[in-house]
Every structure is written in structure tokens, then in C-alpha cells.
Amino acid sequence: MDLIANLAIGFDTALTPANLFYCFAGALLGTFIGVLPGLGPTATVAMLLPVTYYLSPEASLIMLAGIYYGSQYGGSTTAILVNLPGEVSSSVTAIDGYQMARQGEAGKALAIAAIGSFCAGTFATFLIAVVAIPLSAIALKFGSAEYFALILLGLVTSTALAHGSVLRAIAMIIAGMLFGIVGTDVDTGAYRFTLGIVELIDGLSVVAVALGIFGIVEVLKNLENKTGEIVETAKITSLMPTRKDLRAAAGPVARGSVVGSLLGTLPGGGSILSAFTSYMIEKRISKHPERFGKGAIEGVAGPESANNAGAQTSFVPLLTLGIPSHPLMALMMGALLIQGITPGPNVVHTQPGLFWGIIASMWIGNAMLVVLNLPLVGLWVAMLRVPYKLMIPAIVTFSTIGVFTVKNSGFDVQILAAFGLIGYLLHKVGCEPAPFLMGFVLGSLLEEHLRRAMVFSRGDPMVFLTHPISATLLGVAVVVLALIALPAISRRREEIFIEEE
Template identity: 60%
Template sequence: MDLLGHLLLGLQVAISPNNLLFCFIGALLGTLVGVLPGIGPAATVALLLPITFTMAPETSLIMLAGIYYGAQYGGSTTAILINLPGEASSAVTAIDGYQMARQGRAGAALGIAAIGSFIAGSVATLVIAWFAEPMTTVALKFGPAEYFSLILLGLVASIALAHGSVLKALAMIVFGMLLGLVGTDVNSGQLRYTFGVGELADGLGIVAIAVGVFGVAEIFRNLEDEQEREIGVKTVSGLMPSAADLRASAAPIARGTVIGSVLGVLPGGGALLASFASYAVEKKLAKDPSRFGKGAIEGVAGPESANNAGAQTSFIPMLTLGLPANAVMALMVGAMTIQGIAPGPSVITDKPELFWGLIVSMWLGNLMLVLLNLPLIGIWVRLLSVPYYILFPGIIAFSAIGVYSVASNVFDLYTLAAFGLVGYLFVKLGFELTPLLLGFVLGPMMETYLRRAMVLSRGDPAYLITQPLSAALLAATAGLLCLLLLPSVTRKRSEVFIEED
């Protein structure tokens, strides 16, 4: 079946009433969590995982995907209106977007953010459709040694893209991998790292850990920094940018789409990196760079296109290789596993309706975001005036209900509370949390592939380097790790981390 035939199959799946409804719900919820600072798509996807257990696999993934790319759009609303990004990748948008709002041009900023996000999301979805099948064909030729080396490279690359100390990011990866080893050894049937606690025989739950470190910990941090949100724009008008604005934004949207599409596949935070890279490129190419930071519409159009394209293309490694590029993709892998689907290259052949239905739903979801959000700007503005201390009790209650409903196990609530405190302490100490979740999800997969490789080689570790592709991946991993440990690189990362704080 050719690409057009695959897309027609996906369209049939995506436009079914049930899938269309949950695509709409996902996009709406995603925008909501993007608008409200302090919740985030990772925590929301984790919270809603239990609800997806009773859904068809394609329906659950369509809704969860809508939450993710919807949050990328919603984050721009708070960035522009109150200079407070709802999503980290929208931080760059705040620089010029808020200045435009102060100049009475909030409508134009929001309008160009919507247009740029839609164009970038649509193009990035086409990129997924175009490259997914060739990548899957290549991935089917991977053996255990190649998969082990690829996962190792992905983990090291996630360290490269993390902020701050290399050693702290590495420590979080290792900690996450150790957490993933808790439970029953599938080979020997022996319990490990359970310390006599029977509830740990099946391992720690990904939902409890994700909601704890991304949801509860973020609530604690926001309560600590709670401040009155000053909304300088009570009403927003003129959402359609002028012809001059559209001309000025056309090239930045195109460049941002390309940058985001390429960087989105990188592990650790491609959408965030893409938005910063796009802003730097636009400022470098501008005839008058001094306009940036004072309300340049290019500073909104480029980064918003880049972060939305990056959010879309982050699905490529998850769908084709089963390897998550960020925390939300790790949760998507968890959602597929819960549904009894093994993430990886076999999905496109065994579950084509899920694969292509999800891809086509992204087009529909991006269109919904434009049609949905611009008319709802007034509601988002009013929501922003709600104090956080009123919102957080409901978020905590919803978190507890969602975690408990997974297995009706009180122990999961203790896990939630413990990892909420652990996540908060890590944030205070300057540790990033995304490497922890990536290590937790990828660690057991890496162990499984290593054991399979050792079985094939009869216990000879040299097998990993005698396979050409595996050796090349290990060499790239070693080179990247050496580069990260260079004193100049370590010092520069620390300086960037301090400036961002």
C-alpha cells in the first residue's frame, strides 16, 4: 500500500465519531493545561492514563497525543498575555509576545502563534507520514545488540540536551534505571530490590512515579513561588494579523517548521531546544536585531512554529523504534504497553490502523486547535485570574484518584506522595526530572536487549562491538559522552543553567 493508501486508512480511523470526539477532548485539555502554569502535559497524560484502559488503543493514543501538542499551543497564551509561559517551550515566545501585548497587539501575537502552530504541525505530521515507514523498515533489521546500543545512545543524548550539570543528569538517568529494575526478574523469577515489600513484586507504577515527580512536585514548587498574576490584557481583539504581519512572519514560520521538525526527534527536549534555536536564528538573520525583545512578531512566529513542529516529530522515534524522546513520549510507550501493544517497528505492520490513525488525527487536532482556541481566548484570560491555591486541592485530589484507579492499591498512593516529595527535592537541588522518567522506561528495555544479545553470543560482551551497526552506535555514544565531560562544555552548561534560573 502506498503513502496515499495509508493516509486514507488513517483518515477512516481518525474521522470515526468516537476518535474524533476524543481528539477534540485531548486538544481542549491540552490547551487548558498549557494555559494554566504548573500542571503540564506530562502530569496530565499520566493522570489520564487510567481512563484510557477501557478505550480502544487508537482512541487512547489519539487523545493523549492531542493533550501533548495542544499544550504546546496553550502555553503561548499565558506567555503572551502575562509573561508566564504555561509550557517551558513557550518561554521564548514570552520575550516578544508579551511586549506586543503591552503595545496593544496581543490579538496579532496570538493569531500569528495559532497560524504558525497550525502550519508547522501540519507539515511536521507530513514529515512523520513520509519518514516513518522507511525508518520502520530499517528498524526491523535491528537485533538485540543494535537496540541496546541505540537505547544507550538515546540516554546519553538526553543528558546532552538536559540543562545544568552533566553529572546530575547522568545521576537521574541511573536513578531512573534502578527504579525500573524493582520487581520480579523475568528471566529467573526472583524478586529484586523489593526489600520484602510484597506490593513491589510487580515493580513501581509508571503512573504513580510520573504524577508524583511531574504533578505533585510541580504543585509544591508553584505554591512556594505563588504570586499574584497581573493580567494586563482584559480583552483581546484583532486576532487576525495584518497583511504586513503575515509577510514578516512567513519566512520565520517556514524556518521554524524546518528547525522544529529536525530537532524534535532528539531525546530529552527537542521542542524546547527547537524554540530557542529558532529565536536565535531569527535574531541572527534580522536586518535590525535590536527589535527583538521589544515586540518583534518574528520572535513569536518562529519559536511557536518550531516548538509545535518539534512536538509532532518527537513521535517518530516512539512510533518507529519504541524509544521515547521525552517524558510525554515515555508515558505514551506506557499507554501502548498497558494496551498490550509492544512499541516499536512492528506496530506499523501489526497495527496499521493505530499507526496511521494517530498520524492523521494530528492534522485534525491541529485544525481543531485553531478553530477552538481563538474564540475561547476570553475564557482563558478569565481562567488565568484564578489563584493557584484554589486550583491545587482539585489537582491533588484528581492525581490521587487517577493513581489509585490503576490497580485499586493504596500502596500506589504512598508511592505518589513519596515521589512528589522526592521530585520537589530534586527540583530544589537543580536536578532535571525528565532523565529520571526516560531512565525508568528505557532501563528495563535496555536490560532485556542486553540479555538477549548475551544469549546469542553465549555470554561474550565483544559481540556488541563485532556487530558493525552496534559498534558504530557505541562509538557515537562514547564520543558524545567524552564531549559532554570536557571542562569547557561543563562550564558553559552551568552558566546557561544559572542564567535561566
Template identity: 55%
Template sequence: MDLLANLVLGFEAALTLQNLGYATLGVVLGTAIGVLPGLGPVPTIAMLLPLTYALPPESAVIMLAGIFYGSQYGGSTTSILVNIPGESSSVVTCLDGHKMARNGQAGLALATAALSSFFAGCVATVLLAAFAPTLASVAFKFGPAEYFSLMVLGLLGAVALAHGSVLHAICMILFGILLGLVGTDITSGGQRFTMGFSELFDGIEFVALAMGLFGLAEVISNAGRQDDRQLVTKKLSGLWPSRADLRRMTAPAVRGTALGSLLGLLPGGGATLSSFAAYALEKKVSKRPRDFGTGVLEGVAAPEAANNAAAQTSFIPMLTLGMPSNAVMALMIGALMLHNIQPGPQVITNNPQLFWGLVASMWIGNVILVVLNLPMIFVWVKMLSIPYRYLFPSIILISCVGVFSVTNDVFGVFLMAAFGAIGYILLRLDCEVAPMLLGFVLGQSLEAYFRRAMLISDGSLWVFVERPLSAAMLILAATIVMTFFIPTLTRKRTEVFREAE
């Protein structure tokens, strides 16, 4: 009965004219940036963070969430029609989706992607509604030692699942943690790493860092890209699958949803990892594995279901534990903190309208996506002709205005520019910046919980192993570290991410 009452509360919040409008805006914008290669949910959400400052918290979170899971829908369009993934989670869809389009089945491939994503999104939302409150009640029993161990586990998990070198990922996380320590010391009140700038006394502005690392760095790295996108077909037909096609896609969509829902919970996991894992699983269980890559429907249904399910279940650890499982969730934490809302178990009890309104909006958003996506497919196809040279100046302008509106100071714009240059250099050095953002978001909390645990235990480090839950998480973290030194697993990890690139 409590769940039903909470869902009623959520739908009352989500179905207000304002929130319904922002949910629609979010999913439409998410589809659009998913369609346009070179953009993605991370830089888009980073750019829109300042604009959400003027919105009610519920509307802001509903819109940003819509952008995230909406981009998973849109990314499949370019993968299928142009063989260019609009979003990293849609890389696998190119393998069979584009082949289907070349075989005259573009409409069927697009419908398969949309319906599989819709099914996965609905199931993942049910899981969010059912399990998030339970996990939040468990989190209330966490002390400083448990939270510290959980964050260590999360950061090491992000290292294991980050692209590229493990050493690079560890360095990025440590760099992010150091950036999070800039400002006033939480205990002594002294200044740390501010270099005499009074603007840094309160720490580095999250919006400036996020927009620089993801918005400006993305613009710089893509500025020289050639506009050589060519559609495989300009006429689309068969946008509704037959009964036989529906039967064929059902089992792969169910398996992809289950796997994506699980991987979305993992630190460092998310839509991209889930889509690759679902494709690999589907190939293993198939009676015709050699057909994969030649244009089979199952190769589209499974990864598209997985990436959408992962996008929505990744909200569970972020909302209940305050643990971002990927870069987008780190940005969502930033959005909540702009509204003075601390992510964690207290979100459900202190802000029930926000939490349950978000859950309800995901159902509504998935319905809007499937209703809009297929009829508007010709609009999304037309968007593929927009040259990059028209997009990037507007992104820079929005970024500068957005940062200035939050900081009300030119220093924030210069800070964003500096992080844009740093982000570009890191991309050129094959260093993924997402672990750095996770380290920055968790850095202050990591320090705070460590200090609290030390105060409680009179300076004894044994507090982290004396408490069973904390010890279990540290053992799991140590196990993850040990896997870094197993050659077979290291090679396999490298092969997986090389295929993703």
C-alpha cells in the first residue's frame, strides 16, 4: 500500500503541466543530442546545469533524466542509418542495425530499437520504484566507516570499468580527488590549494569544471571533424514489426533488460558497458552466432534494451547512497547540490515528491519517446544534415553564459576555459575524464567520512575492518585491485574496450 500511495504522489507531481512539459523537453532534447554524433548526454547536461538553477528541483531532475535516457533512444538512429554511433552506448547497434538498413530493413531496425528501449525503460523504472526505498533504508544504517569503504569501492570499480589504461584511470581519480580538496578545510577552516584566489575559497565551481571538461573539450576535439555523413536510405518503410519479428525480439530484449538493469547499478558501469555485454551474451546463447554482424534483429534488440535499462537503474545508487555510477550521475548529483539537496537515503524521506515524481516521469517519458520517435523519425533524419560548424559556436556561447549565470563572475568563465584545455589534453593522451569527475564529486565526502571515522575510533584504522559491512566492501575493493594484475583479465578488458572504439 505504501508503494501505491507513493506512486500516486509521484504521478501527481509528474503530471503537473510544468513537469510534464519539462519531461517532454528533456526526452526530445535527449533524442536530438543522441541523433547528432559528437554530442552526448554528458556535455549536454553539463551545459544545461546552470539553467536548472532557476527551476524547481523536481522539474530540473525530471528534465535532466529525460535527456539521459532519451539520448539512448536517439543514438540508435545514426547507428542504423549512417553507421556512426550518435552515443557511445549505441556503438554495438552499428554492427547489425546498419546491416539491416543496407538490406532494406531500416524501418524494422529502428522500430526494434525503439520498442526494445521502451520495454527496458518500463521494467527498469519498476525496479527503481521497488528497490530504491529498500536500499535507502539499509543505507540509514551506514556509519562513516561504511560510507568511506563504499566510496573506495565505487572509485575502484570505476577504475576497473573505465576505458583505456588502468594507471591512467587511477591517476584521473586521484587528480579529481585533489581538485575536490581545493578550498576551505572542513575541520580547521584553513585555505588549501587556493593559490591566493578568493574565488576558490569555497572550492572549484562544479559547473565550470563539468562544462569545461565535457562541453569545451568536446568542441575542441571535434572541431576538425569532417561532415561526411551519408544516409544509407532516404525512404523508410515497415516501421511496425510483424508478429514474427515481435516474437524474435522479445527474448533478446528481456535478456538485455535484465543484464542492463544489473550493470547499471555497478560503480563505473552504465549504458555503454551494458550494451556490449548484452550483445556478447546474445551471441553466446544464439543458435546462429555466425549470423551476428550480418544484420540480425537480435543484435539490435538486446543492446538497445540493455543501454536503456542501465541508464535508468543507475539512478538507484545515486539517489539512495549518493554514489554516482557514471559521469552522468555525477552531474545529476551536481544538479541536486545546486538546489541544496544532498543525494543519499534522506532524499526519499525529505524530498518524496522529487524522488517519486522522477520515478513517475520515467514511465511518462518512455511513453512520450515511443510515441514521438517513430512518427518523428524523418525529423531526426533531417537533423543529421546539420554541419558541426553551426553547432559548436552555439555550444561555446551557451557554456559561457551558463557559467557566468551561476558564478556571477568572469573568473568562472576563465576557469571553465582552463578545464576545457585540460580536458582536451587529457583526451589527446587517451585519459578518460569521467573517473576524474567521479573523484571530484566524491573527494570531499571521502575526506569527511574518513575524518569522522577517525574521530569516532580515536584515530584507529581498525574501525574500517571491525565493522562487518565496511570490511566486506574493503575486501571486495581489494579483490578488484588484485584483478588489475591478472594478465588474462587485463588482456580481455583491453580487447573489449578496443572493440568499443
């Protein structure tokens, strides 16, 4: 009964005209972003963070969430029709989806992708609603030692699940943490790493840093990769799959929903690892694995279900524990902080409308996406013919105005430009910006809980080992680090993330 009452609160919040509009706007924009290669949801959410300053907390989070899971839908459209994944996770869908399109089954592949995404999104949202309260209750028992261990585990796991060099990922996390503590020490009032610049006393703006290393860097990267216009797309016939198709897709959709829901909660996992894992499972258990890569409908249904479920359950650690599971969730955390709300287990009690409104909006948003995606397929494909050079001035202008309006600070615009350059240089030397942002956002929290734990224990570092929960979490972090050092695991990581390069 409590679940029904809580969901009633959520739907009461989500079904207001204003929130319905922002849910629709987020889903529509997310689909658009997913269709266009080179402009991902992380960069888009970073650009829209300043806008959330002028919205209610419920409207801003509902819109940003819609952008994220909407991008998972949009990415599959071009992956199937033109073999051009709009999102990294959709690159798995392209393997069999494009082959189906070449065989005249583009409509069938699009329909299965939409149905699978909707079913997985519904399952994942229900799972979030069920586990949210128990996880929040557990989190309320966490002290500073437990939170320190949890954040440390999150950073370690995000390193393990990042592609590329683990050593570079760790270096990026540490660099992000160092930039994150720039400003005034909240305990002593001392200035740290401000270089005598008055504007740095309050620290670096999350919006400016995030938008610089994602938004501006995406522009610079796409200026390098000049691509021609798409000339040919697959023809779409019927959008109605047969009963045989639905029976063949039912198992992969169910398995993909479960896999995505579980892996989505892992730090750094999200939708990407979910899609790759689902595809590997379907191919391994299939009676005819030779069909994969040649137009197997299971190769579309499983990964599409997994990536959408993973996108939605990645909200679980943020909403219940206050820990972002990947960079986009770190930006969601920034949106909450802009509104003066500290993410964590108390949000469900102090902000029930916000907490349950986001969950309810996911159901509404998934229904909107099914209605949006299939009729607008032609429009999305036409969008691909817009030269990227025409979008660059709008992206840069919007980014600059957005950063400036948060604090009316010209200095933040300089920070935007500086981190755009830093992010581009990091890209050129093979370093990922994602671990940097995770370190930047979580570094101050890690320091805060470390200090509190040491104060409460009167300087005894054994407090992290004498508390069972923190000791367990630290033990898991050590095991994860040991595992990723093994050559076999390193090779497996290369195989899983080879499509990201």
C-alpha cells in the first residue's frame, strides 16, 4: 500500500501541465540528440544545466532524465537505418539491426527496438520504485566511514568499467579531485589552490567545467572528423512485427531488461556495458549463433532493452545514496545542488514529490517515446542531412550564454574556454574526460566524509576497518582493483569497449 501511495504522489507531480511539457520536451530533445552522432546526452545535459536554475526542481530533473533515456531510443533509429549509431550503446544494435534493414526488414527492427525499450523501461522503473525505500532506509544507517568507503568504491569501479588505460583513468580521477577542492576549505576557511584569483575562492563552477570538457570538446572533435552527407537510407515498409517475431524477441527483451537493470546501477556501467553484455548473452545461448551479425532479431531486441533499462536504473544510486554512477548522473547531481537540494537518502522523505515525480515521469516518458519514435522516423533521418558546421555556432553560443547566466560571471566563461582546451588536449593524448568529471564531483564529498570519520574516531584510521559495512566496501574495492590488473580481465575490457573507439 505504501508503494501505491508513493506512486500516487509521483503521478500527481508528474501529471501537472508544466511537468508533462518538460517530460515531453526532454524525451523529444533526447531522441534528437540520440539520432545525431557526435552530440551525446552528457554534453546536452551540461549545456542545459544553466536552464534548470530557472525551473522548479521537479521540472528540471524530469526534463534532464527524459533527455538521457530518450537518447537511448533515438540512437537505435539511425543505427538500424544507416548503420550510424547516434549513441555508443546503439553500436551493438547496428550489428544486426542494419543487416535487417538491408534485407527489407527496417520497419520490423525499429518496432522491436521500440517495444523492447518500452518494456525494459517499464520494468526498470518498477524496480526503482520497489527498491528505493529499502535502499534509502539502509543508507540512513551509513556514517561518514561508510560513505567514504562507498564513494571510494564508486570511483574504483568506474575506473574498472571505463574503456582504455586503467592507469590513465585513475590519473584522471585524481586530477578531477584536485580541481574539485579548489576554493575555500569549509573547515578552516583557508584558500586552496586559488593562485590569488578572487573568483576562485568559491571554487570552480561544475557547469563551466562539465560543459567545457564535454560540450566544447565535442565541437572540436567533430570539426576534426569531417564526414559527408548520408546519401542512402534503408526503405521502411511495415512497422508491424509478426507473432513469430514477437515470440523470438520476448526472451531477449526479458533477459535484456534484467541485465540492464542490474548493470545500470553499477558505477560507470550504465547503458553501454548493459547493451554489450546482453548481446554476448543472447549470442552465447542461441541455438543458431551463426545468425548473429546477419540480421538476428534477438541481436536487436536484447541490447535495446538492456541499454534503456540500464539508463533508467542508473538513477538508483543517485536518488537513494546520493552517489552518481557515471558522469551524466554527476551532472544530474549538479542540477539538484543548483536547486539547493543535497542528493541522498533524505530526499525521499524531505522531497517526496521530487523523488516519486521523477520515477512516475519515467513511465510517462517511455510511453511518449514509443508514440514519438515510430511516426517521426523520416524526420530523424532527415536531420542527419543538416551539416554539422551549421550547428556549431548555435552550440557554442548557447553554451557561453548558459554558463554566464548561472552567476552572471564572465570568469566562468573563461573557465569554460580553459576546460574546453584542457579536455581537447586530454582527448588527443588518449585520456577520458568521464573519470575526470567523476573525480571533480565526488572529490569534495570524499574529503568531507574522510575528515568527519577521522574527527569522530579521534584520528584513528582503523575506524574504516572496524565498521563492518565500510570494511566490506573497502574490501570489494581492493578486489576490483586486483581483478582489473589481471591480464585476462584487461583483454576482456578491450573486447567489450572496442566499439567505443
